[in-house]
Amino acid sequence: MDITLSYKDASIFYFMLMNWLSSVDWRQDEETQMDRRVGFAVAQLGPVHLQDTKTAVVVRLIDMLRQAHARGARWVTFPELALTTFFPRYIYETPEEYDIFFEEGLPSPAMRPLFEVAKDLGVGFYLGYAEKTEDNGVTRRFNTSVLVGPDGAILGKYRKIHLPGTVDPIGDLEFEHLEKRYFEVGDLGFPTFTTPDARIGMCICNDRRWPETFRVMALRGAEVFMLGYNTPTRNIHHPEPAHLREFHHRLSLEAAAYQNAAWVMAAAKCGSEDGFAMIGGSAIVAPTGEVVVRASTEDDEVIIYDCDLDLGAYIRRSVFDFARHRRIEHYGIITSQTGMEIDP
């Protein structure tokens, strides 16, 4: 069979072909192949008062877990010390006084309903809690988070390393910050967990102010940093302008995300707990350092984002290609020297 095209037909064919070719967004296409989109939610918790029961708090957590799931989340980040009020603001003398705030076992009895619903829904989560454990007959207490997979498997724990505040009360009229009194420094390093969706690292609250936290996790390949926090609205250590509290929080998240080309999920417990105000500002930050969703209340609130786990890949291939650009031979004192030392 012979096919004879008139010049006009050929022109039309050529025009259609060119039109189709130009309509293809090749870059988009290439990137679509790489897309690993996963729904991540942050569940911000409003105030938990001293008299609130853990049972009541877990009902609120489960309610937010269900909201997150209904909106497409595969993972939820809950706050630090999510089951009780932020008790390190109070002065207690003996373990008998403060043990009520701690959990034993994983899941502890109080957490169990949350673990069950999450497994039923197939949602993984990060949960912060006060951990009490027996270690060779010695009782130890940590400010801990646990990572649970969508299948209900406990992937691992993180124990807070950068404990802020003091051991002894500073005598502030309003409140204290006694994390160094009630918790030991974490002994598990900054772990990173490989899941089918992403490599996830965990840290807690004050850890976010330290670039070392995120660098350690990024060197192990973390693509998502999950963190919960309780941050008093007032700085009891210095009468600084109030706006700095939220600014420093946000700046820490943005820098962590950008400098490591990773997603950040930051969940506040916030609002006024028995009169003691804490900042909100729960956020999801993209590997570009941009806040992409932000909570607007200081109460229970779920935010969610459909995260492309490969968005950070171009940053890790270029400006932050650690292997090509880091110069550890010049970083020595970061790990050999704890405090500031000024040459005479």
Place this chain on the structure above:
Amino acid sequence: MDITLSYKDASIFYFMLMNWLSSVDWRQDEETQMDRRVGFAVAQLGPVHLQDTKTAVVVRLIDMLRQAHARGARWVTFPELALTTFFPRYIYETPEEYDIFFEEGLPSPAMRPLFEVAKDLGVGFYLGYAEKTEDNGVTRRFNTSVLVGPDGAILGKYRKIHLPGTVDPIGDLEFEHLEKRYFEVGDLGFPTFTTPDARIGMCICNDRRWPETFRVMALRGAEVFMLGYNTPTRNIHHPEPAHLREFHHRLSLEAAAYQNAAWVMAAAKCGSEDGFAMIGGSAIVAPTGEVVVRASTEDDEVIIYDCDLDLGAYIRRSVFDFARHRRIEHYGIITSQTGMEIDP
């Protein structure tokens, strides 16, 4: 002599005393004693084209130095590679082609007029330049900055450690970024210099994206970070949204300042050099992480701020008291491992 006060007189006296006491701002008073205020300027440089002579550029630098001095500056930060166009965007094969961009000796002949005027005015400065030096008969080239004191003394040099870009051209149609081709990695670490006004650390351009840079200097007591930069407006490594270039620059400065409770002086060479656009955004950032002055042009522009060198003191006493809070036992891989390594 007997003094008898009526009840009314005593009341008035008591009222006046209380009134006086309450009018005294004790905190302000305490902090005033601590104030160490010093004028720091940042001298942003507009485009320097290939055909511009170093002599002409130095005239512009001196003009800005005089402006800064007239407005009260004791120190001026000039940009990276301030004497020539940003030549690493071009491909040169042999040293004969690119040696015209380099300086020998300190001050080099081209710099000498700047050094002389600065000494006359009693103004210290940071200046970035391409350094060529002989070392045991071997020619070495670095991307360098020098710190000169208000008395004209050369305090020391810094040689850029985090060289961005590539050794070989990537073949971008518009321009290249060949710092790894023309410069060796710096061999002087991140030095900090003690001056009567402040302890000053230096870094250059891409160094600002790496938290390690500032942490090393802060551990040595730096209170001021000076840095010059040349940052192309377009990212040739990835077609990212243009606004990210300025955002990442600003985020890096803010994080460096806050995480180390230090002042940041950041000086751009910017605008369109022979058609190749570079971002401006020169800024002075306070130890709170807040940008306190910012250049508004992409041309020669002096910005200045009366910096309280003790503003960061409360941060170094509390949240960033390194000695109390850093946990180097958990930071190990920051200095033992260069690239990302993912556990199987």
